[in-house]
Amino acid sequence: MPATRNLLVAILFLITGVSSVSWMPGVANAQTGECINAPIYPEPQNRTINVGSIDELNSAIANLQPNTTIVIRPGRYVLTRTLGIEADNVTIRGSGNDCNAVVLLGRGMDEARHRGLTNGIWISAENTTIAHLSIGEVYFHTIQINADAVAPHIYNVRMFNSGQQFVKSNPIEFGVGVDNGIVEYSVMEYTDGTPKTNHDGAGLGYTNGVDVHAGTGWRISNNRFTNFHTPDDSDHLWNAAVLVWNGASDTITENNVFINVDRAVAYGLDERGYDHKGGVIRNNMVTMLPNLYSGYRKKSSDAVISILDSPNTKVLHNTILTNGNTNFAIELRFDTSGAEVSNNITDAPISHRDRRYFGERNNITNAQPEWFESPLIGNLRLRPSVPHGKDQIRAHRYAAKDIDRRDRPVGRKVDLGAHEYIEADQ
Numbered sequence: 075m076p077a078t079r080n081l082l083v084a085i086l087f088l089i090t091g092v093s094s095v096s097w098m099p100g101v102a103n104a105q106t107g108e109c110i111n112a113p114i115y116p117e118p119q120n121r122t123i124n125v126g127s128i129d130e131l132n133s134a135i136a137n138l139q140p141n142t143t144i145v146i147r148p149g150r151y152v153l154t155r156t157l158g159i160e161a162d163n164v165t166i167r168g169s170g171n172d173c174n175a176v177v178l179l180g181r182g183m184d185e186a187r188h189r190g191l192t193n194g195i196w197i198s199a200e201n202t203t204i205a206h207l208s209i210g211e212v213y214f215h216t217i218q219i220n221a222d223a224v225a226p227h228i229y230n231v232r233m234f235n236s237g238q239q240f241v242k243s244n245p246i247e248f249g250v251g252v253d254n255g256i257v258e259y260s261v262m263e264y265t266d267g268t269p270k271t272n273h274d275g276a277g278l279g280y281t282n283g284v285d286v287h288a289g290t291g292w293r294i295s296n297n298r299f300t301n302f303h304t305p306d307d308s309d310h311l312w313n314a315a316v317l318v319w320n321g322a323s324d325t326i327t328e329n330n331v332f333i334n335v336d337r338a339v340a341y342g343l344d345e346r347g348y349d350h351k352g353g354v355i356r357n358n359m360v361t362m363l364p365n366l367y368s369g370y371r372k373k374s375s376d377a378v379i380s381i382l383d384s385p386n387t388k389v390l391h392n393t394i395l396t397n398g399n400t401n402f403a404i405e406l407r408f409d410t411s412g413a414e415v416s417n418n419i420t421d422a423p424i425s426h427r428d429r430r431y432f433g434e435r436n437n438i439t440n441a442q443p444e445w446f447e448s449p450l451i452g453n454l455r456l457r458p459s460v461p462h463g464k465d466q467i468r469a470h471r472y473a474a475k476d477i478d479r480r481d482r483p484v485g486r487k488v489d490l491g492a493h494e495y496i497e498a499d500q
Contacts, residue, residue, distance in 0.1 A: 109173035110298060112230035112259030115205040118143035118165060128154060138164060146207065148175040156193045162200040168207035173232045173261070180212035183237040184271045188213040200224040210234035213273065219243040225254040232261040237273045239285040243292075248346075249321030251288030258293070262315070263300040268308075279308030283315040286322055293326045298452075302335040306368055312376065314340035318350055319382075325353040329477045329492075332360040333452045335378070338394075342382035345408040350384035357477040357492045359454040360394045367399040377405035377425065386412035390473040393454040393491040394420040395443060401425075403439065406432055417470060419454075419463050419491035436467050438490055455493045463490035 121139070125131045126147040134144050135157050143165040157166070157178075168176030178195075181188050194209045198220040209216050209231065216233040219226050221244045233240045240262045245251035262283040272278050283299045286292050299315040314337040318325045325341060332338040338360045342349035360378050367375065378394055381387050387410065394403040403420035405427065406413060413432040415424055421441040426432060445462055447455045456463055465487040476482055476494040483489075484496045 107174070107265065108261070109232055110230060110259045110261060110296065112171065114171040115167060115229055118145070120163070128152060131157070135159070140164070143167065145169050146176045150177045150179060152179050153191055153194065156191060156196050158196045158198070159202050160198050164199060165203040165205065166195070167203070167205040171206050171230065173206055173230050174208050176207040178207060178209040180210070182211050183213060183235045183269050185213060186271070193218045196220070197223045197226055203227040203229060204231055205229040208232040208234070210236065213237045215242040216240050217242070219252050219255070221246040221251055223252050226252065228257045228260055230259040234263050234265055236281065237269050238276060238280055239282045241284045243286045243289055245288035245320055247288070249288050251286070251320070251322070253290045255286065255289060255292045257284055257297060258295045260297045262297065264302065268302065268304045277309030279304035279310040279313065281310070282313050282317045284317070286318045286325070287320040288322055289318070290323045292318065295326065295328045295330065298331045298333070299335055299338070300333045303366060304336060306371055311371065312337050314338065314380070316340070317343065319343040320349065323351045323353065325350070327355045328357050329479065330358045331452045332358065334362055334366055335360070337380060338378045340380040340382060341387050342384035342408070345383045348383055348385060348409060350387070352386045353384070354388045354390065354472055355379060355392065356388070356390040356473045358392045359452055359477065359492050360392070361449055361452045361454060362395065362397050362399045363450060364397040372399060372401070375400040377402035379404045381406045381410050381413055383408035384413070385409050388413070388472050389415045389418065390470055391417045391476070391490070391492055393493070394418065394422070395441065395446065395449050395454060396422045397443065417467060417473065417488070417490050436490060438463055454491070456489070456491065456495050464495055466490050
């Protein structure tokens with residue numbers, strides 16, 4: 075029965091691009107447009123303003139005071155201006171915990187006649203929280219974070235169809251930017267392909283999910299990224315769904331699901347002494363449909379997780395199914411001294427282009443699609459009948475929990491990959 079169900083789900087996904095399966099409680103569903111089953115964000119304890127129209131929302135933003143929560147009633151709100159937040163300790167949230175109950179809409183990600191509505195939400199303050207809503211169809215960024223902001227928190231937000239980056243955090247200078255940001259339980263997705271126009275000279279296909287310049291201590295966890303795949307004639311072919319660079323450090327990217335992305339995670343981008351340093355990439359699942367890439371794209375590809383000029387970074391317990399689309403699953407390049415790549419399950423090699431030192435152990439690089447529960451929709455849990463990767467190693471102190479945030483190990487030894495298998499999951 076499970077095998078038949080998985081086959082039906084795969085056929086549904088290939089035909090329609092959606093699936094009704096919710097296979098990872100609290101982490102990710104495979105259906106485009108679905109929210110993540112996130113715990114409800116705590117009720118506001120400070121001054122609260124309830125709004126139910128676009129005029130009321132604009133007025134609340136224009137007159138915003140510190141220590142305020144704006145609660146938006148369910149509905150679709152067509153934005154007339156970017157929502158700029160300049161007061162500290164502000165929360166903007168939808169009522170309830172369904173991210174699709176409140177939808178904020180721009181004029182379209184390819185609509186050049188945006189009339190100044192270039193971003194959805196613009197943050198220039200300390201401790202801003204955006205929670206329990208959807209926002210999309212904007213020309214540049216769904217959420218832009220200025221360099222003078224501190225500790226933004228994006229929680230259970232569905233972001234869709236952004237002309238450039240979905241979450242863009244700007245720097246002051248190399249190594250100085252927005253610190254301690256959190257993006258969790260959120261969805262970033264393209265519903266009908268990436269942008270089809272060149273946005274103000276940036277080049278066709280210039281997009282990322284979370285793009286952090288120079289920030290320290292960001293955590294990007296329990297999110298889903300879908301369809302960050304640009305056509306072969308794009309100017310940008312290898313955009314990372316999570317890109318942290320320009321002197322950033324100590325980023326944690328964990329428990330995320332990436333479906334059909336050209337590159338899932340990149341710590342660093344350019345060679346410049348260091349472009350990122352430290353941090354952990356752990357417990358992520360990455361899957362690509364077979365033949366997503368053309369032969370041309372495959373030939374020039376590198377890897378879905380890239381450590382580029384990022385020393386002392388750890389890549390632990392990820393599960394990656396490229397299905398033959400990329401040359402490598404994980405690649406290290408430039409200065410990656412002190413880096414570690416351990417306990418991953420992949421179906422493609424691990425590479426270090428410049429042959430500099432890094433630690434590598436306990437990785438499986440010949441995984442097969444039939445090892446996993448529902449690979450086409452991103453569920454890379456090991457199937458019960460598959461012995462590969464189970465009960466292999468001792469626990470790693472930087473990956474003490476699995477993708478479901480359960481303690482490792484279950485039993486005497488730890489499984490490889492993102493998920494710690496237990497019979498109760500079946």
